[in-house]
Amino acid sequence: MSAGRSSNRKTGEGAPPPQPSKHRDGFELISRIPIEWTKYQSKESQSFVDITYDISIQDRCSRIAFNRPNVLHAFRPQTIREIQQALQLSIDNTDVSVIILTSNNIPKYTPAFCAGGDQTVRNNNGGYQDGTEVYPKLRVLELQVEMRRCPKPIMCVVDGYAIGGGHILHMMCDLTIASNRSIFGQTGPRMGSFDAGYGSTRMTRLIGQKRSRELWFLCRYMDSKEAYDTGLINASYPLPDLDGRTAQWVRRINMNSSTAITCVKMALNADEDGGGAFGIQQLGGQLTKMFYQTKESQEGRDAFLQKRPPNFILHSKL
Numbered sequence: 001m002s003a004g005r006s007s008n009r010k011t012g013e014g015a016p017p018p019q020p021s022k023h024r025d026g027f028e029l030i031s032r033i034p035i036e037w038t039k040y041q042s043k044e045s046q047s048f049v050d051i052t053y054d055i056s057i058q059d060r061c062s063r064i065a066f067n068r069p070n071v072l073h074a075f076r077p078q079t080i081r082e083i084q085q086a087l088q089l090s091i092d093n094t095d096v097s098v099i100i101l102t103s104n105n106i107p108k109y110t111p112a113f114c115a116g117g118d119q120t121v122r123n124n125n126g127g128y129q130d131g132t133e134v135y136p137k138l139r140v141l142e143l144q145v146e147m148r149r150c151p152k153p154i155m156c157v158v159d160g161y162a163i164g165g166g167h168i169l170h171m172m173c174d175l176t177i178a179s180n181r182s183i184f185g186q187t188g189p190r191m192g193s194f195d196a197g198y199g200s201t202r203m204t205r206l207i208g209q210k211r212s213r214e215l216w217f218l219c220r221y222m223d224s225k226e227a228y229d230t231g232l233i234n235a236s237y238p239l240p241d242l243d244g245r246t247a248q249w250v251r252r253i254n255m256n257s258s259t260a261i262t263c264v265k266m267a268l269n270a271d272e273d274g275g276g277a278f279g280i281q282q283l284g285g286q287l288t289k290m291f292y293q294t295k296e297s298q299e300g301r302d303a304f305l306q307k308r309p310p311n312f313i314l315h316s317k318l
């Protein structure tokens with residue numbers, strides 16, 4: 001490079017040469033003013049008892065929150081069914097691009113994201129039964145799959161205990177940020193339970209074999225710092241900053257392409273979930289959705305409806 005070209009026009013002659021900086025991503029410039037929520041008034045959400053459901057049109061996100069603080073947000077079948085409904089409302093709402101899963105804590109009770117399956121309704125016949133199920137079942141396993149397949153990013157915001165099945169739900173989210181007073185862990189082997197599905201495999205992908213075995217075999221808890229250091233969560237913030245940081249993360253995701261994010265989520269799922277039917281089917285479905293938006297694909301439909309042979313060459317970009 002010539003002497004002339006190496007001079008820095010921005011900083012002037014003699015100034016130090018420009019350096020790469022992580023702050024060029026602009027992340028720290030994003031507003032941390034907490035999100036303003038509107039109670040979402042649909043027929044389904046009005047009947048929610050164990051959760052609350054809100055949306056923010058301005059920040060294009062929904063907030064699904066456990067609302068059983070007196071039992072540290074332990075979930076019963078009704079809780080899970082309501083989250084399933086709220087998740088579907090979020091998926092179907094074109095004003096929502098990011099979904100937050102969190103809890104409503106109040107000072108009277110120990111802060112928690114979720115203390116797992118409600119042991120008072122654990123049934124002897126292979127599941128949980130609170131009078132709302134046709135038969136006792138592990139409904140939360142269905143929710144895990146639905147979260148995994150959800151085309152929109154799900155961000156978990158943890159404040160307090162994330163234990164047992166509650167800990168697994170945070171792991172099923174695409175991202176987790178937590179207050180610095182949060183506690184993470186499994187208790188299954190102490191409570192006569194285990195999750196040999198995502199609860200084990202997802203954890204191993206996140207923190208590795210040795211640490212997963214430690215969490216499951218010892219039922220030892222991790223604090224937020226250890227959870228961050230091991231890769232179990234994305235970030236830990238002082239509690240007073242948590243709402244602002246949540247807003248910042250959501251706003252940043254919303255600045256990016258939602259189609260790109262969906263495709264990356266599905267590709268990462270496919271890698272972890274063994275490719276095959278589960279992963280490729282999801283990724284393939286997204287491709288079909290995009291293909292339907294091309295003239296080439298529409299030519300096939302139009303030719304059929306017009307009872308003529310299709311002319312794909314006219315529209316093919318390859």
Ligand SMILES: CC(C)(COP(=O)(O)OP(=O)(O)OC[C@H]1O[C@@H](n2cnc3c(N)ncnc32)[C@H](O)[C@@H]1OP(=O)(O)O)[C@@H](O)C(=O)NCCC(=O)NCCSC(=O)CCC(=O)c1ccccc1C(=O)O
Binds near residue numbers: 118195
């Ligand atoms: C989290 C604690 C350590 C907090 O202790 P502390 O601050 O002292 O509060 P407590 O006084 O203990 O709790 C307050 C209040 O809440 C009740 N409570 C807490 N957790 C539960 C619960 N899980 N079920 C029912 N009730 C709960 C507690 O009894 C108190 O009530 P009072 O009436 O005021 O006495 C501590 O609370 C604790 O250790 N809790 C238990 C945490 C735990 O072990 N959770 C895991 C349960 S097993 C599970 O989650 C499996 C779930 C499942 O469905 C599943 C099964 C198979 C495959 C997959 C899954 C899956 O979930 O994915």
